[in-house]
Amino acid sequence: MRVKNASNQKGILRSKALWLHVPRLLLGLQFVVSGTDGFYFLATGENLIHPPATPDARALEEAMLASGFMWPLVKAVNLLGGMSLLLNFRPAFGLAIIMPAITVITLYHLTLNPAGVPAAIVMDLLAGVLAYAYRRNYAPMLA
Incomplete structure (x- = not known):
């Protein structure tokens, strides 16, 4: 009987690991790629990847670039947060610092x-x- 419980417990832990690690890795990869692409653009003037954008969307990107600091700041935060998630180093912090970017990206689209x-x-x-998974980390901020 104990063997069944032990193997069932391992299965539960594995499924928890999947529902937590897959989103963490996918979101981390997305933000690392975005940050890397942003710095590559600053260095070369070309994008590695860039989805099609409307004229209004391009105008916002150009304004961020023209500011001289906003584009590098956003891309540095994307890179830092993405690396934190990807490497599983303080992932709750990584998610917290990219959450404003996620909000802006959603509204942008x-x-x-x-x-x-x-x-x-x-x-x-x-x-x-991920926010649900790390909710205990955020509880003191919301108290």
Whole structure:
């Protein structure tokens, strides 16, 4: 009887690991790629990847670039938060620092670039799963 409980417990732990680690790795990878692409653009003037954007969406990107500090700041935060998630080093902190970017990205796609709404929804779902998983880490901030 104990053997069944032990193997069942291991199965539960494995499934918990999957529902936590898969979103963490996917979201981390997305933000590491985004941050890397942003710095590559600063260095070369070309994007490694860049989804199609409407003229209004391009205008926002150009304004961030023209500010001289906003684009590097956003991309540095993306890279830091993504690496934190990807490497599983203080992932609750990594999620907390990219959560404002996730909000802006979602609103950007809802208002300026509707073609990216499906990707934004997936990103929001991944972030929601992680926020739920790390809810105990955030409790002191919300008390």
